[in-house]
Amino acid sequence: MPIKYIPYTPNTIEGQAVLDNITRTKRVLRYRENNEVYNRLERGMPYYEVETIEQVGESSENLIIRGECISNCAYLKEQGIKVDLVYIDPPFASGVDYAKKVYIRRNPKLAAKVKKAEKSLKGDELRTFEEKMYGDIWQKEDYLNWLYENLQAIKTILNENGSIYLHLDWHISHYAKILMDEVFGEENFINEIIWWYPSGSDPSKNFNRKHDTIFWYAKNKESDYVYNFDDVAIPYTEKQKSRFKEWDEEKQKRFYWNKNPRGETVKTYMKSGVGEYDVWNIGIDATGNKEIGYATSKPPKLLERIIKASSNKNMVVADFFGGSGVTAKVANKLGRKFIHCDVGINSIQTVRDRLIAEKANFTIKEIKDGVNLFRNPQQTMDKLAMLLTGLQTKVDGVSNFWLGAINDSKLGTVPVYVPDLIDSQQKLLDIPTINRIINQEIQNLSITAKKIIVYYIDIDDEKELKKFIKENNATTTDVELKDLKNLLHETVVNDALEFTCSKVKNKNKDLFDSEEVYEVETTKFSSDRLVQKINEFNEKGNLQAINRGKKFIPIDISEEGLELIEFISLDCENNQGKWFSSAEIKIDNKGFVILNGVKTKEFWNGKIVCDKKPLRIKVRSISGDETILLTNIE
Known part of the structure; x- marks a missing residue:
């Protein structure tokens, strides 16, 4: 259970949320459950107990946190921690699963023989298999609601002169732009940046898809947001430099006379170079992450440009979908403080090891949201069907809303509901969810169910929920509530x-x-x-x-x-x-x-x-x- 809920903003909801003011988009996406988003925003961000796992080096403000974006933001807000720059590279709603390549190590008992023979490891000796890290398969409206709530949470801990960069691709970026306008305001939009990586593939039915889209917004354009022109300017060529022949004694700068659009002759002063363009040609293969094993890891050069442009030394740079830790590593290298967050334990381990090599100081914390997620939510969901004794999936008459059903000798088919741990909002069992179950999903069953089982992670108010079920369940189906944490904790076995x-x-x-x-x-x-x-x-x-x-x-x-x-x-x-x-x-x-x-x-x-x-x-x-x-x- 959360310790408490922390408001997103003093006035949580102003105006309309989640594209409700864009009627054509609303019609296309068929938003059915926006009231749930309102309810969650009104409730606030769940604040859980946070445990310090490890201290590396001297005490510092650098943080690595295992947890979901919203609960991470709740922790930061409760601690009074503000962030100057946010870069996020969330799932792209690409419709595919992402796996990490797992390498079998060399048997230590053979190490001496190998060394003696001065034998190097050949590529075909590396034995590997893949293990799914997370799924990026969403219904469009589910993804946008999820992203909207995460953006609202991030906004609460962003400094007034801070910036956010949202990195997506063609699958969903055009919808996300509208959400960014909704959350941060159209007036605070600065740039749409195209990351161009021309390499590989030769499709026969379409043009090569060789770019991602990055949206840059200021928290408040009027608050003198950070933009370091000189740090990201394109250096002048020798020919361009030759134009600046005259010297301004007062400004101590070289300049040349130039005509402005109105035809007036004015001074053009020499800067450090030409302003960077909004199309960035940075090779996708030049990532510096080849041995990390993250297929979606982004190039350090990309993060260097963003961090140099929109932060100064000792400012705080945060990444709430940190993955392989490129943002944290580059921020540390450039003298910034970093906050790396991710829900997967692989991410936490990977960035920890990378930063150890960089001699960085940091603290590792874990959001104690009541669930032992094995190593990531996707793996837990894959295991649940095996953990529930007698559960069968894809049962006739039982829709995908249910994880499956148990065949009971006395009760017959017993549908089982389990919250989707990949969707953080489903962890809380509340009255809207129960209302949907008893007044919609039970009645949609094409079988007669004498009983259903509803598992939960967190529960809003168990006494109130049972009272609501008793007063509002118009069916003859019995509803049993069960704590999923007990099941998960009992089945975790150490190596x-x-x-x-x-x-x-x-x-x-x-x-x-x-x-x-x-x-x-x-x-x-x-x-x-x-x-x-x-x-x-x-x-x-x-x-x-x-x-x-x-x-x-x-x-x-x-x-x-x-x-x-x-x-x-x-x-x-x-x-x-x-x-x-x-x-x-x-x-x-x-x-x-x-x-x-x-x-x-x-x-x-x-x-x-x-x-x-x-x-x-x-x-x-x-x-x-x-x-x-x-x-x-x-």
């Missing part, structure tokens, strides 16, 4: 880890000064979830190979299972609560060790050392699942 710890002679005086160090050796690691994914991959690959008459080489995991480990960290300071990484190693895709953020050409040997007694050990699998255990060293 299994075995390790040893001993004191050994320090062989690396560059790393530690002490004569002896603690050496932790991982001897066995197993992950039921990963083994299942790999088995599915092997079965599918083998079947495809048979059909094509080709040979398939399956992914084999050793008995020790150390190929499934991506990251190990030791905490020598705390045995509970906030994590402090005293020593850490990350094994990259090619099997090389990144030691405390520094890349090496060493293969992992299954060990990690530190100069203090480790109290806890954290292991991250190649899919991002993390397991923390006490070392129990005397």
Whole structure:
């Protein structure tokens, strides 16, 4: 349950919301449930408990937060934190799923042999499979309502002289422009920027789609919003510079005489260059993110231009759909403070590791919204059907509104409703939702249901809801309310880890000064979830190979299972609560060790050392699942 709800603005709703003033758009999109948006805006942003997960380096204002945009904004507003620049690259409503490539690591027991033979890793030795990170499949009106509420939340924490850049593509950008006008005001629109990336593909039935659209709005154009002309200007050519021959003693600038549109002769002063155009030719392949594994990661050069143009040093730059962390990394490099937010644990881990390598200081926090989302909401939704005992999906007579139905020997078919965790607004079970269920969805069933089960994450007022059901349920169907959190918490199983710890002679005086160090050796690691994914991959690959008459080489995991480990960290300071990484190693895709953020050409040997007694050990699998255990060293 949220601790409380925080108002979006002092006067939450002014005028009409969500395109209601654009009648032609309303007709095309057939908005049916705008009242729900009004209700949510009037209720406010849900403010949940926030837990500090890890402190990296010295205390600073830099934040990495795992949570959804609206609840992140509620936290920032409650803490009085304002943002100077927002860049967001949300889902594009593209109608596709996005996956992350998962690499099997090298078996540490083979590392010595590989090193001895001076054998380099070849491309065909890299075994991978893909795992879905998030779905970008929306009904248009659902997407726009979702985006509208997120924009309203972002507006509440944006400084008066701040700016927001919204990055989308042809799928939905033309609708989003109207929403931006609605939320930030047409008068605060500054630029439509075209990011042009001419490369690849040769379609036969249409022109190459080779650009994205970025809308730049000021929070308030009248408040002297930041625009650093000199930082993004296109340098003059030598020919252009030659025009500025005369010198203005008073302004200490070179100039030349020029005629303005009215035919008047005026001075044109030399600046740092020509103003940047609104079409940016930045290669999509020049991302600097090749090893990160995020298909939608944007080029650092793109973010450099935005951050340089619309912020100054020590200003706060926020990205609420942070993904691979390009915004945070570039902001840190340019001397800005950063706030990186994302709902997926993979994003949090990726940007943490990237910023460790940059020697950045930051705090990692997590919004405790009452749900263990595994690693991201999409995966949780994929698992729910398996977690509910006896649930069958695609049952005749039961629409897609329901997750499925349970066949009960006494009650017959029992439809089951589960909120869509990808849509943050569905987490709260309230009277409008219950009203829809009992007065619309039950009656739309083409079967007679004696009972339905309604799962919830948060509940508005359970007593009031049950009273409402009793007074308004015109059917004979019994409605059972169940807390989904209980089910999720019971089914989360940590990976299994075995390790040893001993004191050994320090062989690396560059790393530690002490004569002896603690050496932790991982001897066995197993992950039921990963083994299942790999088995599915092997079965599918083998079947495809048979059909094509080709040979398939399956992914084999050793008995020790150390190929499934991506990251190990030791905490020598705390045995509970906030994590402090005293020593850490990350094994990259090619099997090389990144030691405390520094890349090496060493293969992992299954060990990690530190100069203090480790109290806890954290292991991250190649899919991002993390397991923390006490070392129990005397």
